Amino acid sequence: MGGRAIAVLIMLFLFQTLNFFDKLVFGLSAVPMMKELGLSPKEFGLVGSSFFLLFSLSGMAVGMFVVGRFPVKWLLLIMAGVWSATQIPIFFSGSIAVLVICRIILGAGEGPGLPTALHACYNWFPADRRSVPSAVVLQGISVGLLAGGPILTYVIVNYGWRTGFLFCGLLGLAWMLGWFFVGGEGPYSAAHAPEAAVAKDKALPARVLWGDPTVIGVIIMSTASYWIVGMSATWLPPYLQLGLGYKQVDVGWIISGIYLFQSPLLLGGSWLTQALQRKGYSLRACLGHASGYALLAAGCALLLSIVTSGPLQLACIAIAFAAPSLTTIFGPVALGAIAPAVQRGRLIVVIYSGNAASALVSNALTGWIVGEAGSNVPLGYAHAMTFTAGVLIVGAISAFALIYPERTIARFARAAQEPASPSAVAAVST
Structure with missing residues (x-):
């Protein structure tokens, strides 16, 4: 360099x-x-x-x-x-x-x-x-x-x-x-010649690509993940201060601790799943199951943060707000493994830009839930975080139930070998 x-x-x-x-x-x-x-x-x-x-x-x-x-x-x-x-x-x-x-x-x-x-x-x-x-x-x-x-x-x-x-x-x-x-x-x-050569791969019809269970699973999982990632910058500080009673001067350090925990979590999680793949574990286990466990752990930890206190409560908050970010590694890797090279970039860009729309809903809905509790502000935050935990668990279920990269690779290979009809050609997503 x-x-x-x-x-x-x-x-x-x-x-x-x-x-x-x-x-x-x-x-x-x-x-x-x-x-x-x-x-x-x-x-x-x-x-x-x-x-x-x-x-x-x-x-x-x-x-x-x-x-x-x-x-x-x-x-x-x-x-x-x-x-x-x-x-x-x-x-x-x-x-x-x-x-x-x-x-x-x-x-x-x-x-x-x-x-x-x-x-x-x-x-x-x-x-x-x-x-x-x-x-x-x-x-x-x-x-x-x-x-x-x-x-x-x-x-x-x-x-x-x-x-x-x-x-x-x-x-x-x-x-x-x-x-x-x-x-x-x-x-x-x-553009380099080796990189440009991948554009020769055959594109799949949009209905085949976007209707695949693995793609749908990644969409649901990533949307659930961004639900809490998108609201963290807006609602985590007031949740800590008004919902859990921490002082404002301490909130900044708590948030720093959460993201200090997040950095090695992302590096360690990505290294572990990559090592497991090299040892022969399936993409489903390394990407689908890993995403499901990350969101399930986050949802359960968020529920526990409501009823615990002290260091255990802070540990639960760190897991709840850091673990969902693992799916931003596993999801794109899964999409990159299954998609034709000519459609890979657009698939990842569209899904991981579009899922940010969930933050638009999560920020507004969290404020509405907190406000519905009236003067009992801690109860309002407890209700909002319980709802958020439910969203994370739904995302976990979708990852466990829908993300089967090996099946998708085989399905796409069969679809690529089929003769393209005029209607299929028109539907190809480039």
């Missing part, structure tokens, strides 16, 4: 770190924000869910039609500019309308962030050396959540919740300045 490639990788790592600073600041500001703006839990939930209104649509659109067709340096600069432009006005305005509009635009700007960052990373590393750089970019998420807890809590507690948004906006401007001088297309931005 050359020095320029390493510099680009560091900037992309910081790009993802900044991404999750922007997400976390809203949840950490929840209690003082609701008090100052007079927001009920229902209204706060709606404001939180507004972030995801365009998140999925923009992620799918940019990932499918923009990334790879325009210079990635300027795409990332525009995204970071949108992030800063939607954080700084909140510092100067007391309007709820401004807050909602900024959150909607921020969601649209952050939706395509990860796939664009990975594309930029691939431009600087050859095909056989992209796994580790990709992992470095993804670790920016964990570091953003880990460092964001105490840093943003300190800013909010000492300088006010509005300053937290200003701080994130200024960080975005600083990143833009660095990326302007460091960023570029890289020596591997052009």
Whole structure:
């Protein structure tokens, strides 16, 4: 790796770190924000869910039609500019309308962030050396959540919740300045012949591809997983503070502990399933069962967090909010194993951008459930987390019942050998 490639990788790592600073600041500001703006839990939930209104649509659109067709340096600069432009006005305005509009635009700007960052990373590393750089970019998420807890809590507690948004906006401007001088297309931005050759694989009709049980299982499982992943930045801080009684100054450190636990969990879980595959275990066991156990453990842990206390309660919360992220590894790996190469990218992009829509519902519904409890706020949070645990368990059941990669591979192989009818050709998803 050359020095320029390493510099680009560091900037992309910081790009993802900044991404999750922007997400976390809203949840950490929840209690003082609701008090100052007079927001009920229902209204706060709606404001939180507004972030995801365009998140999925923009992620799918940019990932499918923009990334790879325009210079990635300027795409990332525009995204970071949108992030800063939607954080700084909140510092100067007391309007709820401004807050909602900024959150909607921020969601649209952050939706395509990860796939664009990975594309930029691939431009600087050859095909056989992209796994580790990709992992470095993804670790920016964990570091953003880990460092964001105490840093943003300190800013909010000492300088006010509005300053937290200003701080994130200024960080975005600083990143833009660095990326302007460091960023570029890289020596591997052009398609390589070995990679282009996979486009010759035969595409499957859409009804065969999207109607397969494994694909449906991944859709349900990933949607259930993102239900809690998407609401964690908004509702985890107030759940800890108002639902479980932790002090605001402690909440940031608890959240950091959760994401400190998440990082080795993701690395260890992916290493273990890969090692089991090498030893001959089936894809169903390593990907389907593993996803089911991750969501089942998260659902049960979330239920236990309501009735326990002390270190055991914190351990349950860590499992509940960290374990579902394992499915973001197992799901795409399963899809990559079963899908024809020409449809693999679109299948993963559509599913893992579209599932973010569940966060739109989970944020609003959590606020509604908490608000229905009236003055008994802890009871409202207990009901909301019980419902969330049910969603996770449904996702676990779908993984156990539907994800059979070996069967799907055989089914797709048979479908690829069948002569294509005119109607099937028209239905092919390219």
